[in-house]
Amino acid sequence: MGIEPLHTQRDTFVTASGNYYNWQGNIDFMAFKRSLDGVDMGFITQRQQAGSQSLTTLMMAHYIEDFIPSTYGARFFAHIKPFAQFLRSLNLYWRPIVFADAQVVMPDKGQQQTFLAQCAAEFNGEWNVLPSLCNEYQKNGCDPFMFQRPATDNLWSRGSSTSDTEPARPGWDYKEWHSRRDWPKVLFGNDDAWYVKEGIDSNFSVLDRAMPCIIGEPIGFWDHDVPARRSQDPNLAAVVGGTSVYFARGADFMSEGGLRCDRWDPRTEECARRFYAAINQ
Secondary structure, eight states, X not given: XXXXXXXXXXXXXXXXXXXXXXXXXXXXXXXXXXHHTTOOXXXXXHHHHHTOOEEEEESOBSSSSOBOGGGGTHHHHHTHHHHHHHHHHTTOEEEEEEESSHHHHOOXXXXXXXXXXXXXXXXXXXXXXXOEEESSGGGTXXXXXXXXXXXXXXOOBOOOOSTTSOOOSSOSSBEEXXXXXXXXXXXXXXXXXXHHXXXXXXXXXXXXXXXXXXXXXXXXXXXXXXXXXXXXXXXXHHHHHHHHHHHSSEEEEOBSGGGTTOOOOHHXXXXXXXXXXXXTO
């Protein structure tokens, strides 16, 4: 069964068929760039076989590698709809993050407004696209409070905040939570996403309306441990995936290979399978 258009009901994603849906995506930050550059996209098959139903990508970057939209000219925007349709043909959602490393790539606020409008115009009408305004806005040169929700038919996130910090309020259509990665908090890092999803604080004061929340950038997985950054433990992957549906509405799988669309090593792939199995338990 393929993916379907999504809408929201309070704090849940709901498919066109009326079923509740928990997000189960993966981060391949450079996938849109790879497609623009004509690179083979075969890595997507491995992600899908493990259980992913979505790709989260960056629309610009500097520190992972240089991805400057202006270097592609009009072709950058012209490629958005074909890429969305390509992923839809594979039964995949797409979660493009509009701003990342914008303090380097596009520091001018006027240019940012124009860029968002141009991207949004291309996202519009592509029902499998659920855009995010920015990645961890405090350190990526984007002020979410200067933007209005684009008037498109997509479901939009106002972007993510830094680890263990609530995203910008009010949210738009869904929210993102970046949980802590240090031990032992990594075991409980998704808990506070429940408050973000519900739009309340720890005193149950209402701060925002309830809406779905995705665990957007949890600890990543690899073939060896990097304290507070990467793990090789499939059991931890199951904990992160499972708690993402206890306290939020699913998650993206983060991996070292996903930074640059590299093929997963066997250990990472095992972690991914455990992660998605926990989401679908």
